[in-house]
Amino acid sequence: xxxxxxxxxxxxxxxxxxxxxxxxxxxxxxxxxxxxxxxxxxxxxxxxxxxxxxxxxxxxxxxxxxxxxxxxxxxxxxxxxxxxxxxxxxxxxxxxxxxxxxxxxxxxxxxxxxxxxxxxxxxxxxxxxxxxxxxxxxxxxxxxxxxxxxxxxxxxxxxxxxxxxxxxxxxxxxxxxxxxxxxxxxxxxxxxxxxxxxxxxxxxxxxxxxxxxxxxxxxxxxxxxxxxxxxxxxxxxxxxxxxxxxxxxxxxxxxxxx
Amino acid sequence: xxxxxxxxxxxxxxxxxxxxxxxxxxxxxxxxxxxxxxxxxxxxxxxxxxxxxxxxxxxxxxxxxxxxxxxxxxxxxxxxxxxxxxxxxxxxxxxxxxxxxxxxxxxxxxxxxxxxxxxxxxxxxxxxxxxxxxxxxxxxxxxxxxxxxxxxxxxxxxxxxxxxxxxxxxxxxxxxxxxxxxxxxxxxxxxxxxxxxxxxxxxxxxxxxxxxxxxxxxxxxxxxxxxxxxxxxxxxxxxxxxxxxxxxxxxxxxxxxx
Numbered sequence: 001x002x003x004x005x006x007x008x009x010x011x012x013x014x015x016x017x018x019x020x021x022x023x024x025x026x027x028x029x030x031x032x033x034x035x036x037x038x039x040x041x042x043x044x045x046x047x048x049x050x051x052x053x054x055x056x057x058x059x060x061x062x063x064x065x066x067x068x069x070x071x072x073x074x075x076x077x078x079x080x081x082x083x084x085x086x087x088x089x090x091x092x093x094x095x096x097x098x099x100x101x102x103x104x105x106x107x108x109x110x111x112x113x114x115x116x117x118x119x120x121x122x123x124x125x126x127x128x129x130x131x132x133x134x135x136x137x138x139x140x141x142x143x144x145x146x147x148x149x150x151x152x153x154x155x156x157x158x159x160x161x162x163x164x165x166x167x168x169x170x171x172x173x174x175x176x177x178x179x180x181x182x183x184x185x186x187x188x189x190x191x192x193x194x195x196x197x198x199x200x201x202x203x204x205x206x207x208x209x210x211x212x213x214x215x216x217x218x219x220x221x222x223x224x225x226x227x228x229x230x231x232x233x234x235x236x237x238x239x240x241x242x243x244x245x246x247x248x249x250x251x252x253x254x255x256x257x258x
Numbered sequence: 259x260x261x262x263x264x265x266x267x268x269x270x271x272x273x274x275x276x277x278x279x280x281x282x283x284x285x286x287x288x289x290x291x292x293x294x295x296x297x298x299x300x301x302x303x304x305x306x307x308x309x310x311x312x313x314x315x316x317x318x319x320x321x322x323x324x325x326x327x328x329x330x331x332x333x334x335x336x337x338x339x340x341x342x343x344x345x346x347x348x349x350x351x352x353x354x355x356x357x358x359x360x361x362x363x364x365x366x367x368x369x370x371x372x373x374x375x376x377x378x379x380x381x382x383x384x385x386x387x388x389x390x391x392x393x394x395x396x397x398x399x400x401x402x403x404x405x406x407x408x409x410x411x412x413x414x415x416x417x418x419x420x421x422x423x424x425x426x427x428x429x430x431x432x433x434x435x436x437x438x439x440x441x442x443x444x445x446x447x448x449x450x451x452x453x454x455x456x457x458x459x460x461x462x463x464x465x466x467x468x469x470x471x472x473x474x475x476x477x478x479x480x481x482x483x484x485x486x487x488x489x490x491x492x493x494x495x496x497x498x499x500x501x502x503x504x505x506x507x508x509x510x511x512x513x514x515x516x
Contacts, residue, residue: 165445172430173442184431187423189447189473215447258516 003247004072011078016096018243019081024119027181027252028245029056029070029110030222031080032229033098033238036062039107041150045228046109048147052156052224054112054180056250063104070248076108082241089233094241101238112181113222113245114159116252120174126167129208137161138202139221143195144186146224151232157204157223158186158194162214171217177256187218194218261505262330269336274354276501277339282377285439285510286503287314287328287368288480289338290487291356291496294320297365299408303486304367306405310414310482312370312438314508321362328506334366340499347491352499359496370439371480371503372417374510378432384425387466395419396460397479401453402444404482409490415462415481416444416452420472429475435514445476452476 001009003023009015019028034042039062046053057070067074077099085092085101095101114137118128130137137159144156163171168188176184191199199216200207204223210216229237240246259267261281267273277286292300297320304311315328325332335357343350343359353359372395376386388395395417402414421429426446434442449457457474458465462481468474487495498504 165447165451169430169442169444169446172427173434176431176434184427186427188427189423190471193423193471213448213451 003249006247007071007074007079010081011075013096016081019245019247020115020243023247025252027056027248027250027255028113028115029248030113030225031076031238031240031246032109032111032225033076033106034109034234035103035236036105036107038151038232038234041152042109044149045146045152045225046111048149049156049224050179051183051186051220052146052222054182055109056112056180056248056255057110059108062107064108065102067108067110070110070246070250072249077102080240080246081244084239084241086229086237086239088235089230098238106238110246110248111222111225112255114182114219115245116181116255117175117178119252120178121171124170124174126163126171129162130206133208135208136205138207139204139223140191140196140218141203141227142187142218146228152228154224154228154231155195156186157221157227158218159205159221160199160202160216160218162208162210162216164214168215168217175219177258179257180255182219182221185217185219189215191216191218261507264505265329265332265337268339269333271354274339277503277505278373278501281505283510285314285506285508285513286371286373287506288371288483289334289496289498289504290367290369290483291334291364292367292492293361293494294363294365296409296490296492299410300367300487302407303404303410303483304369306407307414307482308437309441309444309478310404310480312440313367314370314438314506314513315368317366320365322366323360325366325368328368328504328508330507335360338498338504339502342497342499344487344492344495344497346493347488356496364496368504368506369480369483370513372440372477373503374439374513375433375436377510378436379429382428382432384421384429387420388464391466393466394463396465397462397481398449398454398476399461399485400445400476404486410486412482412486412489413453414444415479415485416476417463417479418457418460418474418476420466420468420474422472426473426475433477435516437515438513440477440479443475443477447473449474449476
């Protein structure tokens, strides 16, 4: 199934759930949609915090619903399997289509996600523990402060994947090639140095096994902008539901900077 | 002073000692000179173990004394500040010139050294502990086996530099650009996983301080081929004396693969 075919199924309501593992090789994105009077500050927050908030694409102007650069025939109002509607920072409802919520002042942001770099790690022969254990990746609120932009601020949320040392070094090399999907890790080793008190109790997702000869690697995580959005409390904000992403026509390899 | 001027001083006996810190920005090399009937196996050992034995240049044919690709007017018989003559693997003497030892069957190998990547780390703002503490870098015999080639074999010798986690990740990125001067680290974290029982007791060089929030990074080290040469016991082998390197005309930046 091509990304265009999958988006067509999503648009017609045939596919409503998780996109993990679908259309391997193609970039999937996190979604954030904001009113124009909040868009500048959010864009600034992304620019100032490129590791947790890597912007893959954004709508050229408020109200724009297509984004030809990321997908043939793409429509942001119908091509995400599940949307979350936040009002004043509170989750109000989860819907399969946002045509009735659409306004001419809404600006769409698509942010890179870890699926792309996990695919690159696996293609290189590394074991990604959350995938081999069939769990959600463990995520933690760190004490690494994001750079503030207007009403947006907060600490960085990080995801964790454990590796043997040689694989950890290889993972840094591989992920450095992909800055638009969180890039190189932001920390490795002792979790308490970034404010994580118990590695076995993630704030989001599931704990995974860490073997005695492994070292935990921490990546900036796409939950960071969601937390910043919840704290900033814009009157309206629409995101994807966790795991139900925008599937683009961009090959993952296209994101490699070299 | 240009590298050519320094080599001229070395040739005339005006400069006889360490080259550390001289001609900053230019590649310095380890030296190994072997009879032709040992050269093929040593070259194979370098090819099979590129991280500890990164070949920057070699003489085009046995007996060749100039190497125009690495230095204008370079002469291997006189342009190293201090040489070590090994017979059957035993150090026989240390001399300032090898004109009287030269033979038409000798083959010269120049191997990359850590000075180049240390300069790149410092240029990026990282603290290299052995330099800031004014000590020789600590080196350890690891249990990482080299790939054998004919009579050459042995375990890898590694050098160690400690960094905070974020700097460790940056060091992996920087050194990955320089595969011909040992490249990315081969290990990080727990020293016992590569057979090092006491990080404060290096087998060569000096111990350096490691702070509580730092992680040790281990690089493949140019002492590895020296150990392999001592073990293989060729009838004749000539090397540089530790720290008294060949100073080439190659800019360090020229070694960056990207």
